[in-house]
Amino acid sequence: MMTRIGVLGAGQLGQMLALAGYPLGQRFVFLDTSGSPSADIGTTLVDVQGEQLDAFLAQVDSVTYEFEHLPVELVKKIEQHKPVFPSSRALAVCQNRGLEKALFSQLNIPTPEYRLVNTLADLQQAVAELGQQGQRAVVAKTVTEGYDGKGQAVLRSVEEAEAAWQRIGNRELIVEAFVDFVREVSIIAVRGQDGRAVFYPMAENHHVDGILRYSLAPLPDLSEAVQQQAEQYIQALLNELEYVGVLTLELFQQADGRLLANEMAPRVHNSGHWTQNGAVTSQFENHLRAVAGLPLGATTALAHTCMVNIIGKQGDAAQLLQLEGTHLHLYGKQEREGRKLGHLNLVAADLPGLLQQVTAASQCLPGAPAPVFSFVK
Amino acid sequence: MMTRIGVLGAGQLGQMLALAGYPLGQRFVFLDTSGSPSADIGTTLVDVQGEQLDAFLAQVDSVTYEFEHLPVELVKKIEQHKPVFPSSRALAVCQNRGLEKALFSQLNIPTPEYRLVNTLADLQQAVAELGQQGQRAVVAKTVTEGYDGKGQAVLRSVEEAEAAWQRIGNRELIVEAFVDFVREVSIIAVRGQDGRAVFYPMAENHHVDGILRYSLAPLPDLSEAVQQQAEQYIQALLNELEYVGVLTLELFQQADGRLLANEMAPRVHNSGHWTQNGAVTSQFENHLRAVAGLPLGATTALAHTCMVNIIGKQGDAAQLLQLEGTHLHLYGKQEREGRKLGHLNLVAADLPGLLQQVTAASQCLPGAPAPVFSFVK
Known part of the structure; x- marks a missing residue:
């Protein structure tokens, strides 16, 4: 057995x-x-x-x-x-930003405007075009590898292209237009071996220096229509890839509510850690149910939950555990600047209570940025 | 760290x-x-x-x-x-039913009437007295060891004493009067190194052949006064033993609501497994928080939960996981008659829904007895 x-x-x-x-x-x-x-x-x-x-x-x-x-x-x-599970095909697509964006386009999943470039000259041209002649910044990323903000450069003018090319280039880059977005969100889906899929409520994610700091779910101001739109997008990806397991799709939400796909990850994801204490079945268990050919579990949210990453310094566990509704998840790693050492899942019956808890928790974590959420005016 | x-x-x-x-x-x-x-x-x-x-x-x-x-x-x-943690003193008391009962009496925690016996003649006399001359059965247990129904004998008459003495006797036994009780319940408490204690909502427990089959919590018909009475009893034990960690107290509840202490266990307990999916903090985590000197977590119930033991045969995991609100906990043991192989925690928003789930789950488990709860008329 x-x-x-x-x-x-x-x-x-x-x-x-x-x-x-x-x-x-x-x-x-x-x-x-x-x-x-x-x-x-x-x-x-x-x-x-x-x-x-x-x-x-x-x-x-x-x-x-x-x-x-x-x-x-x-x-x-x-x-x-x-x-x-997931298959090598899903892996190949997810680890190459060029293939990934092409798949998004093929499936009619909107993305920010982008160019693939192989030379400095092409990079310069892409910066000029996508940056609207210096009107807005663009981001250049290596097509393969690079995560948590590594292998990326933000360019505000064509003049910055050469230095960026020296630092991260000399290989294929993807250049993307910065879009005006209200927030970064993600949707996590799980598809079983029988082809059935389940979807978690979307989370709002806050990064600092490219590293995720806070994920909060479910969202008080996300319409059912937007959740369904995201589910349609990720369902299309799951079907096309005959995917088995957890797939994560990160998106930008614009002021008018519309979603633009940013990138996807063929695995359990930091923005889904909240499900360990905030959903009926965690992303980890559902991934393993899929891998083992078992029926998937319910993805319903149990309460209002915020995941707070513990980065670089561990903080005082006793102090953290004294906070109401705190679930601690330490990974057993040594402290090191910028390293993910663990996370907290804060759970509350109501959103104002949750936000108070998040603020209190952030004050217990050395170097944690103040939590800011798009729906708090 | x-x-x-x-x-x-x-x-x-x-x-x-x-x-x-x-x-x-x-x-x-x-x-x-x-x-x-x-x-x-x-x-x-x-x-x-x-x-x-x-x-x-x-x-x-x-x-x-x-x-x-x-x-x-x-x-x-x-x-x-x-x-x-807990200390050797707590262990010594809990592993000896004679010391345990003496402590209950010392702390004014009511118990069924009992006698300690060292000889067959004493056993016969105890059976006669506690059994009210054959009016009711008594149970004889070895003072040390014995669990899950082992090392016990139920005696309905003085004539049965000799066979029982041969089988489990030739050492100190405790003989207890059978009491008329409505149900078996348990309370689980945790005491931290700072002396603070927290208490879980009481569970109703159903044994078959001395092996726990179902634990359900919280109880729809248990008054706050009875919960507080149980908390007072176990608080007295925690204080007296300067206890650190999880302590479990099993009790009989009589028709008039009163509680009689049966026995205690100085550890996490099968009747507390429901807390893994049904309470804010599980008994396991709270025990370890206590052992590590960390603050204890909230013991509040999240929903209606029933723990169903998987005994002897594992059943079909896929079938079990298809049931709504099911959390599977397998221990990785080989199947063997009477062996605890795992348990299910079934969680539901309302009690009627939970009872339906329990019935459905029991039908998926080979040899599982039909679930019967005292509050279902």
Whole structure:
């Protein structure tokens, strides 16, 4: 009855998957290619040289991953031996911003205007065009890799293009027009092996320096129509990719309510951590139910919940736990500037109460930015 | 920041403690003296011969236990090196039904009438007196050890005493009068290192052949006065024992509402598993918060919850997870008659809905008795 789940990557997402999977009768083997695993649960094979793949395959029934910066060839190779969810095709699309945007367009999912560039001259032209001759900034990103704000440059004029090209270029970049948006939101969906999909209520996300700080859900001012629009977009992606597992779609919401797709992640996502304490079934459990071919659980929100990331410094656990409605999730990592060490899920019966709790929690976390939400005027 | 918790015993309670402790930044080392550990998380030292104690002590910051049938001398020895919660004194009382009953009496906690007996003649006399000359049955139990209905005998007449003495006697027994009770209930309390205590709403428990099958909480027909009475009783025990951690008190409720203490357990308890999905903070997390000297979390019930034990046969996980509001908790054990393999927590917004779910779940579990609750007429 025990299902052995192989996980590519061995960080906090893997750890939280394992914690959610134990009660389903699952056990976990992690393949870490970074040399610095932190999952610290189940079995971890550290495999910087690529010599442990056979040992890994011998110990698992099916395979998933906790981060998308994996060689697609590795995942294709694994697929020849064990079921992999999500598939290598989904991975290939999600790890290349060019393919991702092309898929969005193909499925009629609106995005900010963008250009793919391979040379400095093309970058300069894209900055001029998308920036409307200096009227607005643009963002250039490496097409592959790069996350949490790494591998990105914000350009306010054509003159800044050369320095950006030196720093992150010399390879394909995607250049995107900055759009006027009210807020960043995300939708998390899960599709089972039977093709049925479930959707969580959308969250509003706040980043500082490219790192997520706060996610709040459900949203008091998000219309049912907008939630359904997001569900349609992500459903189209799930169907096209014959996706199994959790898929996250990050979007910008504009003043008129419309959504523009930013990017997607083929995995459990930081903006879905609130579901651990704020939804009937967490994103971690639902991902594993999908991977194991089990029926998916309800995604209904239980209350008003805000996820607060713990970055760089851990803060005082006793002080944090004294706050009402606080659920602490530490990853067991050493403190280091900019590092995700854990998160809090704050849960409250009403929104004003929640906002008070978030403010109180942020004051207990060294270096945490003041929480600002778009719906608080 | 990482706290290393040592756990004496390595069964499912230890496993669920570890799953609740990871997010608090805790890691776990189990000392298993049975030779058949099943926790399967963290580090397990199998130590049937008693040779691993030093290795265990070297790896832990503080120690707790998941079952009470431990040599008190072992725990006293550990206390000389590391903090142990609950203390060896609490353990000594809880593992001896004679000391336990004496403590109940000392603290004015009412119990069924009882006698301690050391000989067959005393047993016969106790059966005659407590059984009111054959008017009612009595139960004889070994003073130490015995759980899940083992080491017990129900006697309906003095004539049955000799066979019972042969089977479970030849050592001290406690003989208790059967009382007319409406139901079995339990209260779970947690006391922190600062002396503050929190209490969960009481649960109604249904046993079959001495094995717990259903626990339901909160109770629709339990008055606030009865809840407070139970809290007073358990608070007296916590104070007297200077207790730290989860303490469980099982009680009989009589037709007039009054409570009689049956027994207590110095640990997280099967009748508190509903708190994993039905309360703000689970009994497991609160036990570990207490052990680590952290503030305790709220014990408020989130909804109507029923815990259904999975005994002997595992049932079909996919079928169970298809039921609304179902949370599955498998322990990763092989099927065996009478063995606790896992449990379900069923959660519903209203009681009629919950009772329907419980009936549906019981029909998916091979050999599960039909659920019967005292408040359903």
